[in-house]
Amino acid sequence: MKSIQLQNIKKSYDETEVIRGIDVTIEAGEFFALVGPSGCGKSTMLRMIAGLESITSGTLRIDGVAANDLKPSERQLSMVFQNYALYPHMTVEKNITFGLHTKGLTKLEQRERCMEAAETLGLTDYLKRKPRELSGGQRQRVALARAIVTESPICLMDEPLSNLDAKLRAKMRSEIRQLQRKLKLTMIYVTHDQVEAMTMADRMMLLNDGEVQQVGQPLDLYNKPANTFVASFIGSPPMNLTPVQRSDKGWVASDGRLFHPNTLTREDTATLGIRPEQITPAKEDVTFYAELKNIEVLGTETILAFDMGGVEWLAKWPGQWPLSIGEKIACYVDPKQISLFDTNGNRIEPRQPKLFEALEVFQ
Amino acid sequence: MTLRKIITYALLILSAVILLFPIAYAFSISLMDGSEVLKGNLIPRDVTFDNYVAAFERIPLLTYLWNSLVVALLVMVGQVVLSSLAAFAFVFIDFKGKGLIFMLFLATMMVPWEATMVPNFLTIQSLGWLNSVWGLSVPFFALAFGTFLLRQQFKTIPYEMYEASQIAGISRFRFFWNVVLPVSKTPLVTLSVYSFLTTWNMYLWPLLVTNTEQARTVQIGIKQMQSNEVASDWGVVMAAVILIIIPTLLLLFAGQKQLQEGLTQGAIK
Numbered sequence: 001m002k003s004i005q006l007q008n009i010k011k012s013y014d015e016t017e018v019i020r021g022i023d024v025t026i027e028a029g030e031f032f033a034l035v036g037p038s039g040c041g042k043s044t045m046l047r048m049i050a051g052l053e054s055i056t057s058g059t060l061r062i063d064g065v066a067a068n069d070l071k072p073s074e075r076q077l078s079m080v081f082q083n084y085a086l087y088p089h090m091t092v093e094k095n096i097t098f099g100l101h102t103k104g105l106t107k108l109e110q111r112e113r114c115m116e117a118a119e120t121l122g123l124t125d126y127l128k129r130k131p132r133e134l135s136g137g138q139r140q141r142v143a144l145a146r147a148i149v150t151e152s153p154i155c156l157m158d159e160p161l162s163n164l165d166a167k168l169r170a171k172m173r174s175e176i177r178q179l180q181r182k183l184k185l186t187m188i189y190v191t192h193d194q195v196e197a198m199t200m201a202d203r204m205m206l207l208n209d210g211e212v213q214q215v216g217q218p219l220d221l222y223n224k225p226a227n228t229f230v231a232s233f234i235g236s237p238p239m240n241l242t243p244v245q246r247s248d249k250g251w252v253a254s255d256g257r258l259f260h261p262n263t264l265t266r267e268d269t270a271t272l273g274i275r276p277e278q279i280t281p282a283k284e285d286v287t288f289y290a291e292l293k294n295i296e297v298l299g300t301e302t303i304l305a306f307d308m309g310g311v312e313w314l315a316k317w318p319g320q321w322p323l324s325i326g327e328k329i330a331c332y333v334d335p336k337q338i339s340l341f342d343t344n345g346n347r348i349e350p351r352q353p354k355l356f357e358a359l360e361v362f363q
Numbered sequence: 364m365t366l367r368k369i370i371t372y373a374l375l376i377l378s379a380v381i382l383l384f385p386i387a388y389a390f391s392i393s394l395m396d397g398s399e400v401l402k403g404n405l406i407p408r409d410v411t412f413d414n415y416v417a418a419f420e421r422i423p424l425l426t427y428l429w430n431s432l433v434v435a436l437l438v439m440v441g442q443v444v445l446s447s448l449a450a451f452a453f454v455f456i457d458f459k460g461k462g463l464i465f466m467l468f469l470a471t472m473m474v475p476w477e478a479t480m481v482p483n484f485l486t487i488q489s490l491g492w493l494n495s496v497w498g499l500s501v502p503f504f505a506l507a508f509g510t511f512l513l514r515q516q517f518k519t520i521p522y523e524m525y526e527a528s529q530i531a532g533i534s535r536f537r538f539f540w541n542v543v544l545p546v547s548k549t550p551l552v553t554l555s556v557y558s559f560l561t562t563w564n565m566y567l568w569p570l571l572v573t574n575t576e577q578a579r580t581v582q583i584g585i586k587q588m589q590s591n592e593v594a595s596d597w598g599v600v601m602a603a604v605i606l607i608i609i610p611t612l613l614l615l616f617a618g619q620k621q622l623q624e625g626l627t628q629g630a631i632k
Contacts, residue, residue: 052526073532085523089545098541099531150531 001028002063002076002153002186004049009058011044011210018044020210021058026188026203028063028153031180033201033218034190037233041210043158046190050079050156062154073102077154078147082162084139086131086146092118093127096145103150117149120179137168144176148183155185161196173200194234198222206230228345231273237303239339240279240313244272251340253309257288261338263350270348273339276303279315282330290315292327304329386608393601400597414602418588423576424603427584430496432610434569434580435562437500442558443551446509451539453510454517455525465514472507480571487572494578499569503562509554516550517543556618563611581607 004026011019019041026032034042047053049060051072060067067075086095093114100110118124121141131139140160147155160176161169177200180187191197197204198218206213206221206229213233214226225231231239244251246268250260259272290306290313302321305314306329315331323329340348392400393414395407418424452458453465483502492498520543528538544551566582573579579587585607589600 050526050530052529071532072526072530077530079527079530081523081527083521083523085521085527087524087542087546089542099528099533102532146527 001184003028004154004186004188005059005061005064006049007059007061009045009048009055009060011041011048011053011056018210019048019056022207022212024205024212024215026186028186029184031177031187031189031200031202033197033204034188034207035194035197035204035233036192036207036213038192040207042190042192042207045207046156046158046188049075049188050077051075075154076152077156078150078152079156080143080147080158080160082159084131084143084160084163086139086142088131091128091130092123092134092142092145095131095142096149100149113149113151114145117145120148121145136164137172140164140172144179148179148185153186155180155187157187157189159191160189161191162193169196176200195236198234206233208233224347225273225339226347228271228273228341231339231341235275237276237314237316239273239275240308240311241271241273241341242309242311242313244270244309244340246270255307255309257308259287259333259338260335261340261350262335263338263340263348265340265342265348267342267348269343271341271343271345273341274313274333274337276314276316278337279313279317279331279333281317282332285332286330287333289328289330292323292325292329295321295323295325297321389601389604392597393605395598397596397598414596414598415606417596417599418603418606421599422584422588422603424581424584424606426577427579427581428607428610430499430578431563431580431582431607433496434499434565435559437496438503438562439555439558441500441504442506442509443555445504446506446513446554447544447547447551448539449510450513450517451535451543453514454520455522455535455538455543468507468510472511477567480568484571493572494575496578498572499578499580500562502568503558506558509558512550512554513547516547520546552618556614559614560611 006022006024006026009019009022010017022045034045036042044053048055051067051070051074055068062070062075062077087098090098096114096117097110100113105113114127115124118127121144123138123141123145126134126138126142131142134142140163143160147157157176161172164172173196176189179185189197189200201218203216204218204221205215208229214221214230218234221230221234225234225239228241232241242253244253244259246252247258250258251270251272252258253272261272288308290304290308292304292306293312294305296303296305297320299320300318302317302319302323303314304317304321304323305312307313336350340350342348388405391406394410394412395404396409396411396413399407399409449468453461453468487493487498487502490498492501524542525538528542533541564582565580566586569580569583570586573583581603585600585603588603
């Protein structure tokens with residue numbers, strides 16, 4: 001198991017800076033997801049770790065050793081590419097073993113390792129086939145087999161599941177995760193799909209425009225988004241955001257709806273955020289009323305769309321709700337679950353409950 | 364629909380006849396005796412193979428054929444090896460001025476080969492390569508067209524394949540040999556056929572750098588046969604021509620099969 005350390009890593013092409021200083025340590029044996037919209041620099045980041053792209057400035061350490069100038073093959077890593085990069089003219093077996101000779105393995109050892117990897121991934125029946133005779137999922141497995149057969153302690157994956165259909169993707173997600181645990185790999189996994197990152201990663205890093213937005217466990221990013229970008233990227237549907245003004249009674253949206261978030265701040269304007277699933281049907285207390293603009297009944301849940309200060313908000317109610325467009329609904333939101341972001345979009349930490357109680361006692 | 368087909372086939376047949384007529388006529392002349400040729404017969408009345416015997420007797424045709432074969436094969440191998448290596452460098456290796464050098468490469472395609480003939484001749488002469496297969500072949504080894512053709516093909520190979528091999532620690536040459544060449548069979552065959560045929564049909568350069576019977580190639584032999592006789596014995600000349608065409612036709616058929624295989628493979632995938 002190897003750890004990877006990035007120290008103020010930057011990358012620029014000519015004048016344009018695409019990675020603006022990244023500091024992060026990826027622990028040994030950790031499943032680390034790199035997430036972000038396309039063009040955010042996550043693939044570039046991965047390719048710099050792999051050694052396929054030069055590092056403009058900063059230090060990359062693999063297990064504490066500076067690795068900036070090491071060749072890709074000297075970094076003890078394997079990589080799975082988005083398009084799998086299989087050799088089309090070679091059989092599956094040849095694809096898996098090609099390159100093992102560089103590790104000083106005999107033909108017999110290569111075969112043994114190949115069989116082992118093929119067995120792990122259920123490829124034993126396909127060893128004599130060419131990649132074009134395989135389905136997408138099988139090709140994906142060959143690419144995985146090629147990565148694990150090297151027994152490298154670090155594995156890099158660049159959107160490996162994006163060419164698969166939804167059902168297969170869900171299956172491969174858990175397979176990759178199990179494989180990583182079983183082989184105790186240090187995994188860096190690039191994806192633009194936040195669901196993949198949320199379900200697979202021990203920790204994840206959200207990048208936007210070459211800058212780190214937040215690093216942490218998936219649920220931290222979900223529950224305490226560091227800024228409005230994280231809030232709107234993580235979660236499906238994403239967090240509802242709307243600009244609000246401070247007033248005597250609380251925070252007011254532009255259409256006059258009032259909120260009482262559990263947050264102390266000196267700001268006068270802010271952005272208020274509520275996750276769709278935290279907007280619940282009101283039982284006693286009503287936070288606001290909304291007129292339905294759209295309804296999607298998905299079986300296990302119902303997605304309701306309504307207007308909130310000029311912005312479309314979504315609410316996710318569990319179960320099937322026989323509502324119709326134009327109907328007025330009463331919604332409740334727990335004040336503790338309301339997030340507030342300052343004018344720069346950064347999260348305003350809510351009041352600590354303990355301090356809050358203590359203050360009340362003094363009053 | 365059927366009218367269209369009829370017109371299409373009529374045109375195809377017409378062009379096939381026009382294209383094939385010289386070869387067919389040459390073949391038929393090669394089977395006539397002298398008097399019949401002069402009568403202007405299209406088809407020989409008495410088929411005779413005397414012309415073929417005569418062709419071998421009058422000029423050292425076998426030596427010429429052998430020379431041509433050796434030179435054409437040398438040039439073919441030389442061009443394929445150098446072009447593929449150069450194309451590999453242009454596609455997979457990063458170096459300063461890559462674009463500029465490639466532009467220069469392409470620019471040499473604009474210079475007619477005849478324009479460089481004199482300096483090439485002087486080089487060959489000072490190397491002492493006159494009347495040798497080296498003098499006939501080496502000047503053609505570097506081929507900008509071949510480099511261009513293969514570069515275009517190599518560019519279609521996903522770059523990730525190269526990166527994957529780098530991560531696996533596979534050497535560049537091994538990647539070139541075990542991956543790039545096998546997946547580029549079709550253009551390699553095309554280039555080989557092209558090189559072989561151009562060299563086989565080369566006339567001007569062999570005329571310049573060879574002056575002995577031991578070194579000459581077939582195309583010179585034909586010309587020699589035609590002009591040595593006061594009244595050309597067309598039957599013999601055509602017999603020699605037919606003999607010379609055979610290797611090129613063989614190559615074309617062999618290559619065509621390979622080409623078709625390569626093309627369908629790509630299409631079905």
